[in-house]
Structures are given as structure tokens and as C-alpha cells.
Amino acid sequence: MATKKSTFSASSKARSSLTPWLGxxxxxxxxxxITKITIERLFVYGExxxxxxxxxxxxxxxxxxxFSFLSNESGWQRYFFxxxxxIAVVFIITQLRKNAGQRMFCWAMALIMGGAIGNVIDRLAYGHVIDFLDFHFGSLGHFPAFNIADSAIFIGAVLFIYDELRRVNKN
Incomplete structure (x- = not known):
């Protein structure tokens, strides 16, 4: 009986430690x-x-x-990406379970996971990712358009790198 209780307690604890990051x-x-649906309703393609x-x-x-890498291929890239x-989401969930106490790492992983899922939803629903944020800087031209999911992935990657550098410098 004690085994069941400790197993339940451990699995409950793992779930609760994942909850904020999944949130x-x-x-x-x-x-x-929401932003992609709004842009789709207010704009026509290319507007x-x-x-x-x-x-x-x-x-x-x-x-x-x-950066539109492989965008001109025949369609196989939709399934590949x-x-x-x-795969990234499954890996991130395992990392969140293992490293639940590392707040910055978990923030990074949660942002990357949310962005990855947002873009996967687009690929499954539309066959492409909807982008709408377009920055440009004078003679440097336009940066490739991107979206909230891409922004979350980028911010998550920056946090991940910062966290790793900070951890390496502690040792």
C-alpha cells in the first residue's frame, strides 16, 4: 500500500511541476x-x-x-517540419520533467514548445505557417516576416543560451 501512495505522490508532483510550464x-x-486568425481575416495574401x-x-x-528555408520544395517539407x-515537443516535455527546478531553463523550454506547437498547428491546418510581422531597416531591407510563435522560439533560444552560459561560468 505504501508503494502505491508514493507512486501516486511522485506522479502527482511531476504533473504539478509541469503545469506552469505547460501553461x-x-x-x-x-x-x-489569435493573432494569425486576426491577420487572416483582416488582410489578403501579400497585403x-x-x-x-x-x-x-x-x-x-x-x-x-x-528564413523560408526549403519553402520552394514540392510539399514534403510540410510533413518533415x-x-x-x-519530436521537439516530446523532447522538451521530458526535459521539463527532469529539470523542473531550473526556472530560466524551463521558461526557455516552455516558450520554444509553445512556438513549435503554434507553427505545427499552422502546418497541419493550412499547409504553411502564417507570418505577419515585417521589420525593415533602411538600406538593409526587410527582415523575413515572422509571427508570435517564431518570436517565442527566438526568445526561448536566447534564454536557453544565456542560462547555459551562466551555468558554465558558475563551474
């Missing part, structure tokens, strides 16, 4: 999908609206990965 990922997914001298909103579709996203 952060869910917020990223929600914000990402661009100037917001500032360095920022536009634009409706763009990306069939590839970051979807699989990578799903």
Missing part, C-alpha cells in the same frame, strides 16, 4: 493563433500595411522553415 506554452499558442518607418504588418505564407516540431 506558459498554452499562452504562447493562444496568442499566436502590407505600414505601421511605422521600420515596421509593417503583412500577410505572408511560409511553406518552409526559418511538422515531425521535427512534434
Amino acid at each position: 506558459i506554452a498554452a499562452i504562447v499558442i493562444l496568442l499566436d493563433q 502590407e500595411r505600414v505601421v511605422t518607418s521600420f515596421f509593417n504588418l503583412v500577410l505572408a505564407y511560409n511553406r518552409g522553415a526559418a 511538422t515531425a521535427i516540431g512534434v
Whole structure:
């Protein structure tokens, strides 16, 4: 009987330690999908609206990965990048369980996971990722359009790198 109680206690503890990080990922997914749905309803493909001298909103579709990598392929990349996203989410969940006490690491993983799921949803629903944030800097031209999911992945990656550098410097 004591074994069942300790097993239940351990699994309950693991679930509760995952809850805040899954919540952060869910917020990223929600914000990402709401913004994409809004842009899809307000814009036609390729339409661009100037917001500032360095920022536009634009409706763009990306069939590839970051910077439109492999976007001109025949369609296999949709399944390839979807699989990578799903594998990444499974890996991140295992890392969150193992490292639940490392707050910055878990923030990074939760942001990356939320962004990955947001883009996987697009690939499954539309066959492409919806991008709409368009920054440009004078003669440097336009940065490739991106979305909230991409932003969360980027911020998560920066936090991850910072956390790792901080950890290495402690040793």
C-alpha cells in the first residue's frame, strides 16, 4: 500500500511541476493563433500595411522553415517540419520533467514548445505557417516576416543560451 501512495505522490508532483510550464506554452499558442486568425481575416495574401518607418504588418505564407528555408520544395517539407516540431515537443516535455527546478531553463523550454506547437498547428491546418510581422531597416531591407510563435522560439533560444552560459561560468 505504501508503494502505491508514493507512486501516486511522485506522479502527482511531476504533473504539478509541469503545469506552469505547460501553461506558459498554452499562452504562447493562444496568442499566436489569435493573432494569425486576426491577420487572416483582416488582410489578403501579400497585403502590407505600414505601421511605422521600420515596421509593417503583412500577410505572408511560409511553406518552409526559418528564413523560408526549403519553402520552394514540392510539399514534403510540410510533413518533415511538422515531425521535427512534434519530436521537439516530446523532447522538451521530458526535459521539463527532469529539470523542473531550473526556472530560466524551463521558461526557455516552455516558450520554444509553445512556438513549435503554434507553427505545427499552422502546418497541419493550412499547409504553411502564417507570418505577419515585417521589420525593415533602411538600406538593409526587410527582415523575413515572422509571427508570435517564431518570436517565442527566438526568445526561448536566447534564454536557453544565456542560462547555459551562466551555468558554465558558475563551474
